Amino acid sequence: xxxxxxxxxxxxxxxxxxxxxxxxxxxxxxxxxxxxxxxxxxxxxxxxxxxxxxxxxxxxxxxxxxxxxxxxxxxxxxxxxxxxxxxxxxxxxxxxxxxxxxxxxxxxxxxxxxxxxxxxxxxxxxxxxxxxxxxxxxxxxxxxxxxxxxxxxxxxxxxxxxxxxxxxxxxxxxxxxxxxxxxxxxxxxxxxxxxxxxxxxxxxxxxxxxxxxxxxxxxxxxxxxxxxxxxxxxxxxxxxxxxxxxxxxxxxxxxxxxxxxxxxxxxxxxxxxxxxxxxxxxxxxxxxxxxxxx
Amino acid sequence: xxxxxxxxxxxxxxxxxxxxxxxxxxxxxxxxxxxxxxxxxxxxxxxxxxxxxxxxxxxxxxxxxxxxxxxxxxxxxxxxxxxxxxxxxxxxxxxxxxxxxxxxxxxxxxxxxxxxxxxxxxxxxxxxxxxxxxxxxxxxxxxxxxxxxxxxxxxxxxxxxxxxxxxxxxxxxxxxxxxxxxxxxxxxxxxxxxxxxxx
Ligand SMILES: Nc1ncnc2c1ncn2[C@@H]1O[C@H](COP(=O)(O)OP(=O)(O)OP(=O)(O)O)[C@@H](O)[C@H]1O
Ligand SMILES: [Mg+2]
Numbered sequence: 001x002x003x004x005x006x007x008x009x010x011x012x013x014x015x016x017x018x019x020x021x022x023x024x025x026x027x028x029x030x031x032x033x034x035x036x037x038x039x040x041x042x043x044x045x046x047x048x049x050x051x052x053x054x055x056x057x058x059x060x061x062x063x064x065x066x067x068x069x070x071x072x073x074x075x076x077x078x079x080x081x082x083x084x085x086x087x088x089x090x091x092x093x094x095x096x097x098x099x100x101x102x103x104x105x106x107x108x109x110x111x112x113x114x115x116x117x118x119x120x121x122x123x124x125x126x127x128x129x130x131x132x133x134x135x136x137x138x139x140x141x142x143x144x145x146x147x148x149x150x151x152x153x154x155x156x157x158x159x160x161x162x163x164x165x166x167x168x169x170x171x172x173x174x175x176x177x178x179x180x181x182x183x184x185x186x187x188x189x190x191x192x193x194x195x196x197x198x199x200x201x202x203x204x205x206x207x208x209x210x211x212x213x214x215x216x217x218x219x220x221x222x223x224x225x226x227x228x229x230x231x232x233x234x235x236x237x238x239x240x241x242x243x244x245x246x247x248x249x250x251x252x253x254x255x256x257x258x259x260x261x262x263x264x265x266x267x268x269x270x271x272x273x274x275x276x277x278x279x280x281x282x283x284x285x286x287x288x289x290x291x292x293x294x
Numbered sequence: 295x296x297x298x299x300x301x302x303x304x305x306x307x308x309x310x311x312x313x314x315x316x317x318x319x320x321x322x323x324x325x326x327x328x329x330x331x332x333x334x335x336x337x338x339x340x341x342x343x344x345x346x347x348x349x350x351x352x353x354x355x356x357x358x359x360x361x362x363x364x365x366x367x368x369x370x371x372x373x374x375x376x377x378x379x380x381x382x383x384x385x386x387x388x389x390x391x392x393x394x395x396x397x398x399x400x401x402x403x404x405x406x407x408x409x410x411x412x413x414x415x416x417x418x419x420x421x422x423x424x425x426x427x428x429x430x431x432x433x434x435x436x437x438x439x440x441x442x443x444x445x446x447x448x449x450x451x452x453x454x455x456x457x458x459x460x461x462x463x464x465x466x467x468x469x470x471x472x473x474x475x476x477x478x479x480x481x482x483x484x485x486x487x488x489x490x491x492x493x
Contacts, residue, residue, distance in 0.1 A: 085403065085485045098303050106407065109306035112485075113405020124400045124489065128324040141405035143307050185404075 339379025427465020
């Protein structure tokens with residue numbers, strides 16, 4: 001019942017490969033992330049948990065992509081795959097046309113360091129380090145000089161409005177401020193992609209919206225691709241496309257205005273209703289043909 | 295393999311040792327209380343070791359000939375103290391790694407290589423081991439000396455100093471050795487697993 005629902009813009013391309021048409025090849029270069037047939041099964045003892053059941057998804061360079069879905073639907077699992085933090089049970093993730101499963105640990109570390117900026121629901125700042133030190137940490141890993149680190153660290157913290165809090169530890173900052181430090185840290189090595197897994201999950205409405213606006217602004221101004229998971233209905237309005245994940249499958253990839261003022265739940269209900277209506281229509285149709293042919 | 299990965303992905307550089315050293319030092323100074331407890335284990339073990347050595351010197355200074363049985367007993371004590379030291383340090387390092395799973399996961403997300411994580415923990419424990427055993431050895435020597443002030447003139451101070459240095463070396467070495475298994479474990483952990491672990 002759920003199988004054939006991958007829709008419109010996320011065209012279910014045949015697994016890109018040997019016989020890619022020129023058209024597909026062009027599409028491919030435009031897509032910074034391509035996810036093909038990704039499955040992830042966890043085992044709890046002997047029992048398999050199918051967190052992802054075969055995901056196909058293309059994300060364009062410079063796009064602001066929201067991934068929505070109820071709790072436990074597999075959003076974080078998908079993020080871990082795209083971010084190279086975990087390997088799919090089967091299927092492939094391409095970042096800039098590189099199959100990340102083929103990378104050795106050194107290359108993977110480079111990818112995490114330079115290509116991808118991570119933002120987490122729980123901020124994940126290093127508690128013993130100041131805001132500035134947190135932001136410069138990825139630059140240390142990238143081998144930047146001390147002057148570069150300090151100059152850029154300051155600039156990034158100013159960019160997120162924390163120029164006056166350089167030397168505060170995370171414990172001395174509010175949740176929203178901590179998340180802004182995390183955003184600055186994610187930007188440290190000018191990544192091509194920002195992966196934000198429920199960045200507003202631990203923040204109240206107003207602060208959450210500030211964070212969303214900030215991500216949106218960065219996306220507009222620097223062209224960084226933003227992929228964000230959320231079950232916050234505020235987030236999708238700012239995004240270019242919304243992917244709806246239910247139970248480890250992508251149900252639909254739609255522009256946000258198609259959701260209108262609907263919540264995701266409302267949209268899903270509507271989708272279900274439409275489908276039932278369609279099925280009912282199909283049944284009537286077959287009945288009619290049966291009647292007609294007899 | 296190398297030919298398959300396109301040129302756009304490079305390999306992460308390993309960090310210079312001094313960066314790992316700086317971060318490790320900060321970890322210690324910032325969690326000083328925690329570090330003191332870890333260091334205290336080493337300190338006590340080494341203080342005991344040193345006092346065994348110093349007692350021998352004191353007996354020598356007093357002109358007492360040690361019997362084989364006594365020598366055997368003191369060797370036994372030395373072995374015990376080293377064992378206690380080793381177990382204590384392994385335990386504290388394991389705890390300190392477990393406490394920091396999430397931090398390790400974050401480090402990995404930001405591009406840290408396994409080697410860097412290992413270096414971080416080994417440097418940390420080397421520093422703790424060095425200072426812990428230095429303090430321990432001094433305490434051990436002072437204790438024996440202060441309880442035997444009469445031998446001050448005849449004590450072989452050169453040997454005492456050499457023993458002290460040996461104790462510091464042993465303590466530092468033991469600390470590093472004890473930290474290897476937990477450090478390896480920390481480094482080998484998948485970033486996701488490390489971050490998911492709530493302690
Ligand atoms: N390490 C794991 N071991 C076993 N099962 C797991 C593991 N991680 C995730 N799962 C399972 O996989 C499914 C998807 O989890 P995931 O964390 O991706 O959901 P999510 O969409 O991010 O949810 P939320 O919105 O609550 O963050 C869930 O059923 C979860 O129980
Ligand atoms: Mg999640």
